Amino acid sequence: MLEDKTKGANTAAVEAGKSEADERILAAERLRARQEADEKKRRLIRRIVSTVLILVFVPSVVLVGLLEWQDRKYYIVSILIIIFSMAPFFLVFEKRRPRARELTLIAVMVALGVAGRAAFYMLPQFKPIAAIVIITGVSLGSEAGFITGALTAFVSNIFFGQGPWTPWQMFALGLIGFLSGILFNDQIKTKWNLFLLCVFGAFATVGIYGQIMDTQFVFASAQKVTWDMFLAAYASGLPMNLIFAAATVFFLLVLTKPLLNKLGRIKKKHGVFE
């Protein structure tokens, strides 16, 4: 075969080479189609596995924690729950050996989230961080959304200081990215879709991020928790959460369309996340 190619000076051989090349391309395309189908199947399985894990694993850890450690260890139990519930996502991600292009795209989104947090330092809580995580989830899928959310929290704490709040923030932002990937697909075309996304954004910041961070505050400050403590914490946290929600809705409104376009272009260029 090699010999054939090297003799390609005369026209006949060139012709042969061409048809051979055509065939090669066809074969490559068939192979790619098969790989894509496989990939889709694997993706589905992965999604089911991770959903089951988060729905079964977390409650079981809670249960064990409550039975075995009884009262006054809420704090450590809750932190462990958070860490354990993130582990499957990270494990699945590592196990499938993500491609270089996925890593760089996620790293870029993480860095944008962190740099965004730094850029709006003068406005407390008015950050694009959740909006960027949501858009990543929408465009790159639930897994990438989770990883981006969790790592954005982690990396930004490398700059601003790690603390017992780190796992909570990672979990909260990761969950937001995960859900946005499950609830929305890449096609935010109509105003109605965008509206729904903004509603989700507002809910995610107040209902998920705010709730989780206020809960961690209660666990951190009082090991013997009561319901009215939670209520008080949520009430006192609400103003800040609302600002964060407003910021998220604002950034979603202005960023969703251009960012999805840009990510779409890069996805096409890279040929990843399809």
Place this chain on the structure above:
Amino acid sequence: MALVEIKALSFSYPGAKTAALSSIDLSVEEGGFVLIAGPSGCGKSTLLRRLKPTLSAHGLVSGAVIFDGEPIEALNLRRQTSEIGFVMQDPEMQIATDKVWHELAFGLESLGTDQATMRVRVAEMANFFGIQRWFHSPVSALSGGQKQLLCLASVMVMQPKLLILDEPTSQLDPIAAADFFDTLKRINADLGTTIIITEHRVEGLFPIVDKVVFMRNGKVYFHGEPRDCAELLNAEPALSAVLPTAMTVFSKTQPESMSSSPAPLTVREGRSYLKSLIESGFSSSKTASNSANSSKRAYRGRIKNEMSKPGDKPVISMRDAWFRYEKSSEDILKGASLEVNSGELLCVIGGNGAGKTTAIMTASGMYKPYRGKVLLDGKPMSKYSDGELFGKRVGVLLQNPILSFVHDSVREELEGVIKRNKLEKSKLDEIVGTMELESILESNPYDISGGELQRAAIAKLLLLEPSVLFLDEATKGMDAFFKEKFGTLLRRLTSRGTAIVLVSHDIEFCAEYADRIAMFFDGGVIADGTPREVLSGNNFYTTVAARIANGLVPDAVTANDLIASLEGDRRK
């Protein structure tokens, strides 16, 4: 034995009408050092990427690339990684990790090398490249030149047999580029690594490579020893732009009696050629039309110098400006003065850290000096608001023009300016015509070449008809053909009355096109005048032609000057 053999290789991108590469035959010996030259878009990058399958684009391929006796597609990822190293243009984004040590180890981490070997290899490379001192630094603390050296080192750490470099110095200043070339020379000589490089800066490379390949329109046009390129010039004088100055001068002035002598490549060889030419008393061999042509080109410079009278009213005048970034930091400008007259092309040159960029930022009103004055049309800069100043009176284009783009196509970008400033729609067609943007109008700014981008960015500024344009490092990364086009364009703009201030490391370009040159050193202007006045006396900081001519031919600063004066003398 040949390490790389390319046999009848053709390639076209999916959906493209013309082939990007057509029937290329080329072989590179083990230990060879090959320069691939040619205009942007001639297919050199495409060819290089075919030599590294992980980076090859999809498309229609025929022919073969044989690496070390095997078809290159048959190489597995492991061999490909360890045996073929690839360094790209942009030093900034090639680096993946945040620390120098980590970046150096990256390739070995991929190969799964054991810790002990990894340590030794990393240490070796750190020593070879002299990067022990910044081994633990964050990448963000490095200069552009250091970053590109790091990219090179992080490839060399895998001890590749073949090193491929795709315009590695296009983003570097001349001194960093010279450093980089020195390192390449050492890699080739001391380690025996085979090197294939594409580059626009041929002056520094010609003396150290052993093969030169010229490509055009996807074809190999010439392939041979560097000195043999002189022959090329006889066939095609336009190529002089991409050859070393000494060689150009040689091939245009060489008398018949010396036709068998080898062409000079370096300044030293150029000077000895010139001396022997002067001693032998010029026996002409060239055709009359050729020499007339060149002298006309040289005269253009003189005529335009006379046109810009010193008595012209300055648009911008900066007097004794002092500037520093922070109260406690060092002064960058130390009493710098600069005048810009309408309709002139003023080039600002000087070494790294001389304050060139800061000077134009201050002169344009982007920075405020803490002492001294800047006047625009006789009125202090501070009297203008940002809105009055930028765009309408002063246009500033910083390095890396892509940063001023917001939209997804050149057309949207231009229309955005028109809409924001409520200009007439017809302006668009006018500017598209002047700046020759038709072919790229619908393209995404990230898909067009550096030269095209520069034109599109300038077009954006010109829509607002500013009286002064400030361009920082506008010729960076442009190939010789684009540069010539760009120079002509700048001249066309100045002839319409726009003043242009260009900061550049490219002294050759400045000598060819500037009306006036201001040379910076240590935060102030140390010389200011016509290119000839500023450059002809200098020994070091000047054009290659002037260095060749120094003391032998008076007042020659460009290759054309030199050729013209030799031809002129000969005619006498």
Place this chain on the structure above:
Amino acid sequence: MRDAFDTINPIVAFVFFAFALVMPMLLMHPALLGISLVCALIWLFMLRGKKAWGYILKFVLPIMLLTAIINPLFNHAGITTLFYIRFNPVTLESIIYGVSSAAMLASVVLWFACFNQIFTSDKIVYLLGRFAPGLSLIVSMALRFVPLFTKQAKRIAAAQRGAGMGVDGGSIIKRAGSGLSILSSLITWALESSVTTADSMRSRGYGLHPRKSFASYRFDGRDALIGGLLALGMLSCALASGFKLISIRFFPSYKTNEITPLFFAFLIAYALTLLIPVIMNSIEAYRWHLSRSKL
């Protein structure tokens, strides 16, 4: 001066911090909390000097106060009622509990303050790389991109200003608009350039298996020694709580273990374990002193 503990192998250092953080959370015994707080404070002052005061006054004290007050207000368990606030009993037990919680939280925050000084990004990337190479690489890239993007955002702002697209002053909406166009340019640039990064990673073999992490940290005799001491400290903690040498109950009534010589022995072991960094620093300082006085 560089902290002596800074040069310890990150894995050993991580285990130390995990131990220091978890113990007060598990056992909110006053003696344990006191020791943990004091050890963390001494080290923090060694690490940050006078700057530690700012951190303590601005951050640690408010958290302590808040926790100490919130608990008795919301928690009415316990049998010793001291007084009533709006018909709600405030008990001695819940006050003790509140103070203990405050001390626990303070020690966690203080140990984290030390952690943030010792665990530079290099060590985090290294540690993560041992267990999750992909994530560690993302973190490393993100750490590189953050300063790069920040710098690039400034360049973009300057470029847009010079092209007459900037806004000086103006309303908040106008400024927000120009901020957004900067953000938009930045995002485009970042995404487009990420293609180059991915290419360069692939051309250097990313994707080959198995991938190793370059260990810029060795595991030497000193690390083994510290690791051994740490293990002893942890063992003593496990034994002490297993044999009920140390125990505590807050509700319904406050009750701690009996004070025995063995309990004291355990406390000393615990304190010595937590003082490892402080002791290392002192030894090092003494050696320097000696070598200088010999000169």
